[in-house]
Amino acid sequence: MSNNAAEKTNNGYRGPGLAVLDKHGVGVWSDVEVKTTGGKFRGIILPRSETSDDKHIVLKICSGYNIGLAAETIELMTEHGSRKANYQIAEQEFPIEPGKPNVVLFGTGGTIASRLDYRSGAVIPAFSPGELYGSVPELADYCNLRTEELFSVFSENMGPEQYVELAKNIAQAIEYGADGIVVGHGTDTMHHTAAILTFMVQNPPVPIVLVGSQRSSDRPSSDAALNLICAIKTAAESDIAEVVVCMFGPTSDQYCLIHRGTRVRKMHSSYRSTFRTLGDVPLAMIDPKSITMFREEYRKRDPKRQMIINTNYSDEVTLLYYYPGMKPDVLEAMIETGYRGIVIAGTGLGHVNKPTYRALKLAQERGVHVYMTVQTLWGFAGMYVYETGREMMKLGVVPLANMLPEVAFMKLSWALGQSDDLEEVKSIMLKTIGDEITLREPYNGYLLYQGAVPEVQEFLKSIKR
Amino acid sequence: MDALPLKPFQEMTSEDYAEIGLMCGLEVHQQLLTDTKLFCRCPAGHYSSDYDAEVLRHMRPTLSEMGEYDGTALMEKKTRKNITYRIHHATVCTYEFDDTPPFLINDQAVDIALELSHLLRLNLVNELHIARKQYLDGSIPTGFQRTTILGVDGWIPFKERRIDIRQLGLEEDSCREVSDHGHERTYLTDRLGMPLIEVVTEPNMFTPQETAEVCDLIRKICRSTQKVRRGYGATRQDVNVSVRGGTRIEIKGVPQIWRIPHLIYNEASRQVALLRIKDVLNARGITHESINTPAMDVTSIVAKTTWAPIKTALDLGLKVRCVLLSGFAGILNTTTQEHTTFAKEFSDRVRVIACLSQLPNIVHSDAAAESLWPQDWLKIRKRMKATENDALILVWGNDQDLDTACEEILIRAREATVGVPSDTRQPLKDGTNGFERVLPGADRMYPDTDLPPIEITADRVARTKALMPEFVWETEARFREWGNGGGMAEEDVQRLCISPRAIFITRCMIDLKLSGKLLGTICGQWMRALSRKNLDTRRFTDEALLEIFSAYIAKRMAREGIPWLIERMLRIHEPEHIKASDVALLLDEIDMKPATDEQLSAHLDRVLYQVQEENFPTAEKRVRYMMGELMEDLVGRVDGMLLLKLVNDRVSQSKSAPSQEPMET
Structure with missing residues (x-):
């Protein structure tokens, strides 16, 4: 974005670039012949990304390639007409068939279906049922689809306002008879949203499925189509009446995994198979033809079940990632700033260093809610194992078993939205709503294969994909 | 089968080609000699068909930047291929199989491409924009090739005229195909992501032979930089062919230049034949609209056939369908290329798009006698309500593939009424070509939102210009003519002008006044002879050679001693490089001076x-x-x-x- 609001821009052009367009009386979408000191060029002038410099103009030449020409080299531009791009996903009416489940898809932004945005140079979502049907016609095999675009934000810009709005809309859609809910979401904070929805929309009678894509749908090998098909199928056909995330299982275009909303985490910045269930096994695997359940205990679909909607939320909660040598002032600053709840991601079984105790004591004095989770992500906080753990508990730190740090953060925000009483909040935090704390960790809930180990290589090669 | 529409290949003259209005263009792909790949840090030029793991992907068409779908993309969508990539840890990282975004473009590759752009006299762009060129065949796991244009509108001299160069692009190489059967296609990923340039000429060539010559010239220009890869597959060319009234057809990935003329001949012949077929159909009143009879299932009619292809299919539980082509009687047997009839156009489409890859995959009524019993054909004719003016095509497979196959047959027949459809065609060993895919257009281009534009500064332009070698035709002329002792033999000229020794040879000519003949004999013929004896002649450094030539000039050794000394040194110093000091030492040790008459006489006695x-x-x-x-x-x-x-x-x-x-x- 331009820093200077007064600066004149035109489709991303400003400064010398804009001046040269104005000088020769041409503009974006003009089909021009350009005479430069480096020879002649011919093409259509395209908009320019606002983050790019102001010294060049962009031309689409007849072979379809784009090139940049330096404004200072341009001697003459002659217009021969114009051709405006009309980037639109082929829209077709989504077929409605009585008897098929009714699914509502809420859009929040993200890269499920997207189109090009010239000015940011990035992709922006495109969404209507018609557009979705135009790009993934298989969706009509599973359901009658209604879509509603609630907001259009990248997932890092999701926050309390959006969580509440989303929860209320989901509740309303379910009350109006939806057989399943799908939420299109950017992947970065999808697991945060999955966690908060678990707490805000309790006891849902139908599936609530979060879905996104790691490769935007403007790429031929995008994971968006399979993710979307599987998410819609989960919402329409599965009997998992929980908040779940449905995303690629392996990096191969084969099947998706359904993860419980409180046990899932994005684990790779770019892999398709980035979402993993931690400390447990996923709920199910799903492909366009079948759903295979991995667990027997889950909340089954029941249209008569009454939901509990609780959208309370406090934004006075923070998450502190402990590091060796941390000084107490960090924590003290948080307390002084007015944060009422602090989730610590401690080392190992849940530890911080001795100097921090001073700050923990301050928290205790001020009635600040302090909870301990583990940086290791897998495993339980075990604060009885060492003396230091017990000392910390004496200072009011409450261990959160195997609750993931991000989930603990979301849950504490939600809990503090309801009460500021230490005991009451503690009871909310420790009472499991959706497996955010599990009693048992199964032996296959922690699997991190290491490459090059012969048996792993054998697996990778023989199992293929 | 009737005769080819053109004279036999060997008898064709440039006048014959002028008469049919032959026009050819080239797209020469040349891998660059870089250390790493174009958009990641994997080593370049390491090949291995071994693999550690496999990844499966599917491709879907997406919109172009201008908001349109590309025809090729839609075609590939119909094929519903399962695409498997073989991955080896040594050659591929997560970038190649599209699980990591691209890293910034390889600067070494950009510099080499700039140097080549100077040699081709292109107008350079000031800012590189990386584009995604869609390839839905799966040859690139992302579904697109990252590519960028460095310059447009250049030219090279060829036989007193100019061949125009439309553009030079820098792009990542694709996968190597392992197999493609039915709906399963497998690729090796080792070559994927290697930097290569694409040089596109205007259609300025008018005979098959001169197209090959221009291709050779472009290849030589590339090699003259010494910064491109050599070896099988390092240079590949697409040949664009059209005749008057025909269509630009791309013959894709011709691996060797000598294959070009015969491939062009057959494509020219095919286009002339297709245009004649169009005229015949039009004269019969057959139009695009008149080809619309729905295909019918004829499985029950042919149930008892003994004709092996259909019998085998029936045994597998597959079905047989018949497509009626109204007014096409006799057309399917028209010869289009050598040993090839028009019917192959249908068979190819069915093979590629419907994935019915077991051949034969169709049989038709113009070749009725070779297949089913006459009474079966009669029954089929009756079922289809076909007249004697119509042609019938039978095709077999499962229902889903048959839907695609029958639709494609009708599409191809409709295209026959219009002329030559825009295809990308695959070169075959016998000089003919087969359908590969619908020719992609500008609509498959899309800006790459993962990478920012890259400014090409004036400094960079100047720096790469300074690295540029002299034009290869100037080197050739010097080698051919230089020296009192006579110029170089043509074979040596051709090999040495693009060899790593080219600059050294020029230096010897100018500084030492050595003749082209002597340099050609030593640096060309003799070095090649030694290579054939399994000696790595690259170990002989230019400086060591210079030491030998200087000794010869100073009359410290005989001309006859040069080859002997080179071989001897290569053998004693195996496997090390030979330096100038090694030569000097040996020359001090042994007498290599020309024998005097007295010495000769004494030895003889x-x-x-x-x-x-x-x-x-x-x-x-x-x-x-x-x-x-x-x-x-x-x-x-x-x-x-x-x-x-x-x-x-x-x-x-x-x-x-x-x-x-x-x-x-």
């Missing part, structure tokens, strides 16, 4: 004396023995032919003396 004591079965053997003895002492110091003459002279002188040889029996 000694050997002659020696052989007097011995018996030889023939005079010839005596001479051979003498030569052997003499060369041991004089190797490299005397011209062998001169020595032989001297020996013969001496032997015949002594013949006048009484012979001591036994009588020949």
